[in-house]
Amino acid sequence: MKTQEMFTSHPRNIRFDLDQLTACISACTECADSCTVCADACLGEEKVQMLVRCIGLNQDCADVCGVTARILARQSESESLLLRLQLETCATACRICAEECDKHAEMHRHCRVCANSCRNCEDKCRVMLKAMMTER
């Protein structure tokens, strides 16, 4: 994974386990992509009216995940408190979005796949949060 290779040559001391950090960044960007595709696929469905809430939450989740990836990627002057709040916000956005996507998972495979991306991203954020709890 390219991000991990880059962190090994990062001039500052990265205080996270690199596997956990890069897994979380990957999960965030993958979830952002999934949510953007899911919002668009929902928008293209005939019964879009039923999917309005799914589209709205997909958009919010895509935005939050995208920014979480960027803040995780910036380790030179990382602020614990901000990172913790961002991870908490992201885990919550992912959980809410997954719950909504689940409702349409039987009908729409894009919702089923998206729910999986959201769950995976929530997990990876919580792993990071747990690692930060026990930090010192």
Added chain:
Amino acid sequence: MKTQEMFTSHPRNIRFDLDQLTACISACTECADSCTVCADACLGEEKVQMLVRCIGLNQDCADVCGVTARILARQSESESLLLRLQLETCATACRICAEECDKHAEMHRHCRVCANSCRNCEDKCRVMLKAMMTER
């Protein structure tokens, strides 16, 4: 303000005071712009080495404010919990960034102006958070 005019024709019932909501969106986008310019101006300074932390926090704050504006702008299927966490994250990013910008405010006017944008955005987010507290 265009955003406010748009909310008055929004099909759903907006549960926020429109003045507060649009003031918060404006403060977020203005702060995002200020932080992006400040990061870039710091990067162009001769003594960039002294401003590394300011640049990093400016970037984080610009990203968080930008997404906060978008989530605030989406009122059709807004989720209270997500919005509250996002506003909390944004207020914190703004406070941390303002404190760092303050350190360079004497030397660099762009840092002084940026600190003001951050403080204003933190305030507007806290007004929204307070309004949400007393919601029910």
Added chain:
Amino acid sequence: MKTQEMFTSHPRNIRFDLDQLTACISACTECADSCTVCADACLGEEKVQMLVRCIGLNQDCADVCGVTARILARQSESESLLLRLQLETCATACRICAEECDKHAEMHRHCRVCANSCRNCEDKCRVMLKAMMTER
């Protein structure tokens, strides 16, 4: 305007007219906000099916305008070719989105206001492009 005040203390020589530059950044961020609100308001309309194309173009336009504002805000190591392509892309996104919003302007005031934001943003981008043409 805060962005303009910041550019006057920017350490590098800004090669644009500051009024034009800051007007273009403002127009981009305002248009991004308008498009995000319009997409959300359309999504909340009963006849959302009729507004699918409007929502899709609003989202694209919001994203393109947001990034254009950021690239314009970074003047320390600005690249003419990239900026020109970005402004051209943005002007086009705005024109296409305005044309779609116009179709719903009678019915939905949010579309009418959004079309105005898009037109204003297209204009400001074209002013910048023209200024860059005559650059040397």
Added chain:
Amino acid sequence: MKTQEMFTSHPRNIRFDLDQLTACISACTECADSCTVCADACLGEEKVQMLVRCIGLNQDCADVCGVTARILARQSESESLLLRLQLETCATACRICAEECDKHAEMHRHCRVCANSCRNCEDKCRVMLKAMMTER
């Protein structure tokens, strides 16, 4: 790849080869991540003064790639002209950023890896552009 699986259940007819489309989206998001990490790693280097241009271009490239991924992900109401301009802008941002990263590739492995991400993303954008040329 999740995005590809999602496109196979997309309600609209996707007019692109799904392998090419998902490869381009992946390349854009990977490049966005790489550029964000590289900007941050450069910012953390002792001789940050030498890397100012690299940081600035990394930031622009990260933003452009991120938005390109989103516009590619929205296929329900995709506009050929906008997509073509966006891909052209992205390919150019990647080329310029790769050229700058190359200058520091001997000294900094993060710049070497980032240059590779940029080249890969430029290639994938050009493949898409070529496919669009021969469209009809």
